[in-house]
Structures are given as structure tokens and as C-alpha cells.
Amino acid sequence: MIASIAAFLTGLANPTRFLTVAGRLMPWMIGVTALLFAVGLYLSFQAPEDYQQGMTVRIMFIHVPSAWLAMMCYTVMAIAAIGTLVWRHPLADVAAKAAAPIGAAFTFLALLTGSLWGKPMWGTWWVWDARLTSVFVLFLMYLGLIALNRAMDDPARSARVSAIIILVGYINIPIIKFSVEWWNTLHQPASVMRLDGPTIHPSLLYPLLVMALAFSMLFFTLHFAAMRNEIWRRRVASMRRQAARSARG
Amino acid sequence: MWALFVRDLRLSMRAGGGALIGVLFFLAVVAVIPFGVGPDLKLLSLIGPAILWIGALLAALLGLDRLFQHDREDGSLDIMLMQETPMFLTVLVKCLAHWAGTGLPLIIASPVLGLLMNIKGVAMLAVAATLLVGTPAITFIGAVGAAVSVALPRGGVLVSVLVLPLAVPVLIFGVSAVYGAVEDPAPFTPPFLILCAITLFFSVLGPLAASAALRASAD
Numbered sequence: 188m189i190a191s192i193a194a195f196l197t198g199l200a201n202p203t204r205f206l207t208v209a210g211r212l213m214p215w216m217i218g219v220t221a222l223l224f225a226v227g228l229y230l231s232f233q234a235p236e237d238y239q240q241g242m243t244v245r246i247m248f249i250h251v252p253s254a255w256l257a258m259m260c261y262t263v264m265a266i267a268a269i270g271t272l273v274w275r276h277p278l279a280d281v282a283a284k285a286a287a288p289i290g291a292a293f294t295f296l297a298l299l300t301g302s303l304w305g306k307p308m309w310g311t312w313w314v315w316d317a318r319l320t321s322v323f324v325l326f327l328m329y330l331g332l333i334a335l336n337r338a339m340d341d342p343a344r345s346a347r348v349s350a351i352i353i354l355v356g357y358i359n360i361p362i363i364k365f366s367v368e369w370w371n372t373l374h375q376p377a378s379v380m381r382l383d384g385p386t387i388h389p390s391l392l393y394p395l396l397v398m399a400l401a402f403s404m405l406f407f408t409l410h411f412a413a414m415r416n417e418i419w420r421r422r423v424a425s426m427r428r429q430a431a432r433s434a435r436g
Numbered sequence: 437m438w439a440l441f442v443r444d445l446r447l448s449m450r451a452g453g454g455a456l457i458g459v460l461f462f463l464a465v466v467a468v469i470p471f472g473v474g475p476d477l478k479l480l481s482l483i484g485p486a487i488l489w490i491g492a493l494l495a496a497l498l499g500l501d502r503l504f505q506h507d508r509e510d511g512s513l514d515i516m517l518m519q520e521t522p523m524f525l526t527v528l529v530k531c532l533a534h535w536a537g538t539g540l541p542l543i544i545a546s547p548v549l550g551l552l553m554n555i556k557g558v559a560m561l562a563v564a565a566t567l568l569v570g571t572p573a574i575t576f577i578g579a580v581g582a583a584v585s586v587a588l589p590r591g592g593v594l595v596s597v598l599v600l601p602l603a604v605p606v607l608i609f610g611v612s613a614v615y616g617a618v619e620d621p622a623p624f625t626p627p628f629l630i631l632c633a634i635t636l637f638f639s640v641l642g643p644l645a646a647s648a649a650l651r652a653s654a655d
Binding site for chain 2: 339
């Protein structure tokens with residue numbers, strides 16, 4: 188199993204092969220994403236209103252998946268960073284670089300929907316509790332990584348350097364996950380991913396899970412598209428350089 | 437190693453070394469606050485410890501881009517990378533020297549600035565103690581940012597952007613330990629011990645990551 192995965196990943200090290208595979212997968216991924224979103228959004232609006240929160244409970248169907256994806260995206264980047272530093276996989280750095288803006292977008296979405304929900308429920312747009320603060324720090328780290336990628340023009344050098352920063356910043360992810368348990372926060376504790384089973388009612392749980400699946404597929408689709416764009420961008424850059432060199436000589 | 441420590445410390449003490457500039461910046465930040473929030477002594481003594489911590493954090497960040505920049509420009513960084521001593525130790529010693537050059541003066545200056553902010557004696561001691569334990573962590577975290585941006589043409593601002601989010605826990609536990617020392621129900625020891633743990637943790641992770649980044653940007 189592991190050997191076949193490794194062989195598959197090694198095969199993908201050839202960017203041209205990756206482009207072929209990604210190009211073939213892309214229409215399917217877009218289709219599955221659209222289908223999942225159609226089902227998920229339908230179920231979200233079919234879900235009963237909460238007896239306390241009323242309509243605003245539906246914000247959760249966007250908020251929770253975005254927050255999960257914000258953390259998963261950073262995890263993907265950390266794995267890619269290990270891939271860059273340990274195996275020098277040529278696509279790992281493309282994956283890490285392409286994921287950063289997507290992760291920033293999901294983090295922003297989680298912060299935005301959370302604050303839209305917080306205004307009617309908590310009576311405030313923002314509180315400085317541990318969960319909100321640590322997610323805000325995650326957002327800042329995404330922006331810092333994007334700035335770092337833009338500041339360096341040599342992709343090979345910026346790949347290794349930003350991989351190190353990604354791995355150092357990964358300590359924030361467990362802090363986000365456990366912030367609601369370590370500190371007494373206004374943000375409610377985990378109600379889905381618990382050892383003793385979810386404490387959320389099934390009528391709200393199933394739409395949430397479908398939406399989480401839809402958001403994950405959206406992430407993978409966007410990530411693949413961004414990776415393809417990044418590979419093409421690098422090819423264009425190197426072709427331009429070649430053209431300039433041959434024009435001069 | 438001792439020679440490297442003394443060399444770096446001397447360099448930071450010399451004109452243009454940045455040790456004095458850090459203290460001046462610290463003074464300026466703290467002096468600006470009363471103009472912003474008003475000269476109410478009660479309010480100042482309430483927010484004083486936090487102001488001192490934020491000022492020290494910003495002042496510590498200010499000098500960080502010098503940590504490797506000069507050594508890269510005159511080529512001594514390449515020699516350090518080539519020598520047999522592990523780069524991890526070299527970076528650790530450089531961080532300690534940088535801290536002794538820029539962090540210690542901040543701590544010595546903090547009680548004087550505490551007087552300006554109308555802070556009580558116990559709180560002043562607590563601020564100095566937490567700064568003594570906490571500022572090395574800022575230097576170690578900052579070393580990663582400094583190592584990353586050493587190859588960049590304009591690294592200074594980027595260092596702060598990358599380092600500030602990671603330095604947030606240091607600030608949180610530093611300030612909460614100070615308030616624990618002053619106010620009754622809040623405890624002093626747990627946040628102080630967590631602050632010690634953060635510093636020890638980053639004293640390993642910081643130099644490791646920084647030496648890896650220096651190696652990556654050297655070739």
C-alpha cells in the first residue's frame with residue numbers, strides 16, 4: 188500500500204505527467220464539487236431551525252467547514268514542506284505555494300462568518316478569546332507566507348526557505364484545535380470530532396458533513412487548478428528567459 | 437564559541453550596532469503611549485505592564501535583521517557555515533550574544549520606564565523577571581525570520597510580519613504572569629513557568645530552523 192503510494196508520488200514528480208493527470212481529473216472534480224454543493228446547500232436549508240439560534244444556525248454550515256479547511260490546508264502545506272526538505276519532490280513546493288492563498292481565503296471566510304454569527308448571538312462582532320485569536324494568527328501567517336513567496340524571485344530558494352517557516356508555524360495548528368479545551372473560551376467546544384461521538388443532533392450533523400465534504404472537494408479542485416497554473420507560470424517564465432537569451436546571442 | 441560570543445557582543449555595542457538604538461526605541465514607544473491614552477496615572481498603572489511588554493517586543497524585533505545581515509555582507513557567514521562546529525551551536529551563540537546586546541539593556545531600562553508609567557514595585561519586579569525569561573524566546577523566534585530574510589533585498593519589514601504571529605504566546609503569558617503577580621485571584625507561577633517552557637522550546641526549534649534556512653539560502 189505505502190509502496191504503491193510512494194511509486195505514484197514519484198511518478199508525479201514529472202510535472203508533465205502531473206499536468207496530464209490533473210487535466211484528466213479536473214472536469215470530474217469540478218462536477219463532484221458542484222454536485223456536493225447542490226446537495227449540501229439543499230440539506231442545509233432543509234435542516235430545522237435551532238430552538239435558540241433560529242435561522243442563524245445555518246451560518247454554521249459555512250463556518251465550520253471553512254475553519255476545518257483552513258487548518259487542513261495548513262496541514263497540506265506542512266506535508267508539502269516536508270516533501271520539499273526531505274525528498275526534494277519538485278511538485279511539493281508548487282503545492283505549498285499554491286495552497287497559501289486558498290488557505291488564507293478559507294481562514295478569512297471562517298473569521299467573517301463567525302463574526303456575522305457572533306453579532307446576533309454573542310452581541311459582538313469580535314472577542315479576543317483563545318480560539319478566535321489563534322485563528323487570526325493563522326490568517327496572519329498565511330499572509331506572511333504569501334508575502335515571503337512574492338519577495339523572492341528564485342523559486343528553488345524560496346521553496347526551501349518558506350518550507351522552514353511553514354514547519355515552524357505548524358505549532359499553531361494544535362493550539363487552534365485544543366484552544367477551546369485548554370482555555371475557558373466564549374467559543375463553544377468541539378461538538379463533532381469527539382472521542383465519545385458527536386453531541387450535535389443528526390438533523391444538523393448530516394448537512395454539516397455533506398458541506399464539509401463539498402468544501403474539501405472545493406479545496407482539492409482549487410488546489411489542483413492553482414498548482415497547474417503555477418507550473419505553467421514557471422514554464423512561461425523560463426521560456427521568456429530562454430527567448431531573451433537567444434535574442435541577445 | 438566564547439570568542440564568537442564576545443565578538444558579536446562587541447559589534448553590537450559599537451556605534452551603529454543597534455544595542456543603544458533598541459533602548460531608545462523602547463523609550464520612545466513607551467513615552468508615546470501617555471500622549472495617546474491621556475496622562476491618567478490610574479489608567480497608566482493599569483495598562484503599564486502590557487505597554488512595557490509590547491514596547492520590549494517591538495524593540496527586540498527592531499534589531500533582528502542585523503543578526504545575520506552583516507555577517508553575510510562581509511562573508512563571515514559562509515565561513516561559519518563551512519566550519520566543523522555545527523551551525524546549530526553557532527546560531528545559538530549568536531542569538532545569545534544578540535540577546536545580551538539588545539535584550540538585557542531593555543530589561544535594565546524597564547524599571548525606569550515603569551516609574552514613568554506609575555507601576556507598583558511588585559509589578560515592576562514582575563515585569564523585569566518576565567522580560568528576563570521571555571525576551572530570549574523572541575530572539576530565538578526572530579532568528580528564524582532573520583535567517584529567512586537574509587537573502588532578501590528588503591528584509592526588515594518581512595521579519596516582523598513573519599515573527600510577530602509566532603511571538604504572540606510569549607506576549608500573552610508574559611503579561612498574564614505580571615498581572616498574576618499584582619492582582620490577587622490570578623496566579624503568578626503557572627504562566628511564568630509556561631513562559632520558561634516557551635523559551636526553552638524555542639531555544640531548540642529557533643536555532644535549528646534558522647540554521648536550516650541559512651544553509652538553504654547560502655548555496
